[in-house]
Amino acid sequence: GAGVSQTPSNKVTEKGKYVELRCDPISGHTALYWYRQSLGQGPEFLIYFQGTGAADDSGLPNDRFFAVRPEGSVSTLKIQRTERGDSAVYLCASSLTVREANEQFFGPGTRLTVL
Amino acid sequence: DAKTTQPPSMDCAEGRAANLPCNHSTISGNEYVYWYRQIHSQGPQYIIHGLKNNETNEMASLIITEDRKSSTLILPHATLRDTAVYYCIVRVGFLTNAGGTSYGKLTFGQGTILTVHP
Numbered sequence: 001g002a003g004v005s006q007t008p009s010n011k012v013t014e015k016g017k018y019v020e021l022r023c024d025p026i027s028g029h030t031a032l033y034w035y036r037q038s039l040g041q042g043p044e045f046l047i048y049f050q051g052t053g054a055a056d057d058s059g060l061p062n063d064r065f066f067a068v069r070p071e072g073s074v075s076t077l078k079i080q081r082t083e084r085g086d087s088a089v090y091l092c093a094s095s096l097t098v099r100e101a102n103e104q105f106f107g108p109g110t111r112l113t114v115l
Numbered sequence: 116d117a118k119t120t121q122p123p124s125m126d127c128a129e130g131r132a133a134n135l136p137c138n139h140s141t142i143s144g145n146e147y148v149y150w151y152r153q154i155h156s157q158g159p160q161y162i163i164h165g166l167k168n169n170e171t172n173e174m175a176s177l178i179i180t181e182d183r184k185s186s187t188l189i190l191p192h193a194t195l196r197d198t199a200v201y202y203c204i205v206r207v208g209f210l211t212n213a214g215g216t217s218y219g220k221l222t223f224g225q226g227t228i229l230t231v232h233p
Contacts, residue, residue: 106158108158
């Protein structure tokens with residue numbers, strides 16, 4: 001079956017612009033996670049959803065970052081007034097539930113470059 | 116979540132066993148040990164997890180010491196395609212009512228770069 005998909009695969013934008021990154025989780029997965037990964041570092045947690053609600057958004061760096069999952073499936077990560085420091089690979093993952101035994105399946109990521 | 120310590124890099128010959136160590140001396144009783152790997156330009160991939168017993172699946176074996184302060188991931192017959200960054204992660208295993216403890220997220224460290232050579 002299809003895995004987690006993310007669009008676009010690459011996004012180049014200018015400082016100050018608004019961007020949206022999309023994640024399509026595996027069908028039937030109720031939990032969805034966003035991470036970002038800077039060059040040479042491990043992925044860093046941003047936010048996760050159980051269904052439509054954000055269960056933990058403690059990783060969002062500031063109020064320029066926002067994520068939604070209105071119907072409990074597709075999620076969009078929104079970044080306002082982008083800064084050069086936002087450049088990273090943004091990873092999405094999904095799992096059946098948030099139970100500890102469920103592995104997270106990761107998408108290929110969206111590479112965001114802010115010029 | 117407890118912190119983990121891994122060597123920054125390791126080498127292994129193709130066909131030999133790769134043994135990747137991880138130290139998690141501050142692990143709590145309700146924390147699981149997870150291993151993920153990340154091949155270049157791909158998202159992380161789940162390998163295995165365990166609580167206190169040794170675990171084995173089609174990809175690897177996980178050996179956890181009796182005091183749970185360290186563990187070893189074993190790839191029994193490494194191939195060139197196993198070259199990747201391997202992350203050892205300690206993760207709370209159940210919901211708490213205390214608040215402030217995040218459940219479900221993975222906290223990645225720097226990992227170990229495993230290079231399998233011919």
